[in-house]
Amino acid sequence: MLLVLSEEHKEHLGFLSEVDPAVVGEFGRIAVEFLKKGSNPKIYEGAARKLNVSSESVQHGVEGLMYLLTESSKLMISEVDFQDSVLVLGFSEELNQLLLQLYLENRKEIRQILGKLAPSLPHYHNLEWRLDVQLASRALRHQVKPTVTLKLHLEDGAKRSARVLQTDPATLQHLIHELERALAELKSSHCRRILRNIK
């Protein structure tokens, strides 16, 4: 599948052919850095002064690169498709290779970062457990009640939460049984067929 670049996008990236390939390499590094950690506009000023161009051009160039990388990573386009898509920009062979390398080296990590943007529920992080025997409470003395206290750690983006829960031995067995059934389902022939065929 080819990447379709808008006219504006092509214009922004056109700036890259006017500078040294080493500089493009540097821009590529900055673009990936910004994708991982967020953008820092001060960098644009510094680079603009060194290259003797407007900081807006630098910004467009870097952002153009960022968009190129995220779109390619999102669609997981093949090497060949990437090269063909970039061809339309009319860059030198050296530049094309540079961009391809940038894409291949970083796409896995970029996909991971993009994946975190997708809507999701908090996911499981850890489970701590404790066995207790309840002996008495304010309302009732002389008890012998075994209970299992669980602390379920969940993670939602950067937020971590922990829920303290309790259950009795019989329910614990039932929960284990149900969840083992869930795990076994993944190994069933139906699921395997689907996992194999949708790639």
Add this chain to the structure above:
Amino acid sequence: MELSESVLKGLQTLADPNVFDLKSFTTFTEVAFDSLDSSRGESVLGHPELRHIDQTTLKHCHTAATTFILEGVKQNADKSTISSCLEDVRFQNERVDTFYNSFQFIYLFMLLSTDTCPPHITDAEWRLEYCIKNSHVHKVNQPSYLISLNTERAGASSEINFSCTMDQLQDLVGKMKDAAKSLERATQS
């Protein structure tokens, strides 16, 4: 069993056949015990069969009776303790028996319901999904589980929903099995 002056007085009134004839006493006992095991029970005050008794006295006796019952349940009082307490406040034998019979039923109920504790897990539901793509990443092609734990606390139920990968679910089940194994070992020793 230590009981306050007010409770003792209330029980003495309850024992008095001039205030509570046998029929009223039986009705009163039924309603008083009912009020403990379900909030839907009829109220002692304004009860048609107890209307002939002064309402303030009725209220006092009800408080005394329920306090006595709760203390007895809390301390797991046996028949002789209950009987001797009631005899001390001059309950006739018939009335002692009526009272004790109802007391036995309430004990089991209290054992199960009066507890402050973390939400109690009652069930787990699961869903296996295969994510193909989302708005940010295409060709995800990853299976994932959606787990829902049903919990209950003081009659109110709620759910905890979370997702996990196969590895994470294996980790979760593994830890639960560790807990279950420890429990088994502890009960055997």
